[in-house]
Amino acid sequence: MDGQEMRLLRSLAAAGVRYVPRAVAATPAPRPAEGATPAVPAATPPAAAAGPRAIAGAVQPSLFGARKAAEPEPELAAVAEGVLRCVACGLAKTRTKAVPGEGNPHAHVVFVGEGPGADEDRTGRPFVGRAGQLLDDIITKGMKLRREDVYICNVVKCRPPGNRVPAPDEVAACADWLDRQLLAIAPRVICALGSTAARRLLDTERSLGALRGATHRWRGLPVVVTYHPAYLLRNPAAKTPTWVDIQRVIELMKDP
Ligand code: SF4
Secondary structure (H helix, E strand, O other): OOHHHHHHHHHHHHOOOOOOOHHHOOOOOOOOHHHOOOOOOOOOOHHHHOOHHHOOOOOOEEOOEEOOOOOHHHHHHHHHHHHHHOOOOOHHHHOOOOOOOEEOOOOOEEEEEOOOOHHHHHHOOOOOOHHHHHHHHHHHHHOOOOHHHOEEEEOOOOOOHHHOOOOHHHHHHOHHHHHHHHHHHOOOEEEEEOHHHHHHHHOOOOOHHHHOOOEEEEOOEEEEEEOOHHHHHHOHHHHHHHHHHHHHHHHHHOOO
16 A cells, blocks of 8 residues: 555545455445446356456455556456356357457556457457557557557457447446456556447447547546547548547556
């Protein structure tokens, strides 16, 4: 516990607020309103149904927002293993490969897209098609980072047939996998790519246009909303406002 957190604890204690210690990480915790999503259905096989709060020693949301796991690697590996075996929604029947996500477990930024496309479904890796090449350009040319410096994943881990928008029940079934990834990494900023990711993280039906241009919160972590790279391929004029959003991401990535 650092000095800042200790001061916060003292002020909260003075206000009569009781701190929830890390030791209860394995106890189911209520979901904060902004990230609220249903749990994985009970019909899911036990190994794949384990949610973020089922992992002993894993992070949990606290009064201070998301806590960073001391060692995110084991949790991310467990999520990846679970995703590859997951049959919690109908997308399991049509996928070729599930796409858990990839990148730096200690990344300062996590990009969250909608779902795998055809190239991702074939390779098992996120954002490797044309939209992925554009995201690579944003990361390398715009942000001056390497792809391996960031973490990239999607709201749903299996491809919706025909690249359709994932259905609400599919998003809900996959929610715990994404939650666990974000809580394990606890980046300085989450960049939501497109309206599906934005609405999922912010639990809202507001349009992407209404959500852009502000810093939102998911379990205490800053969230910046911008256009999905696939949209930029169809609408190159949207690259300019996207760059404005990415500059906000860059600012939030800096040392607090
Ligand atoms: S999309 Fe998510 S919930 Fe559905 S089968 Fe794939 S990993 Fe499981």
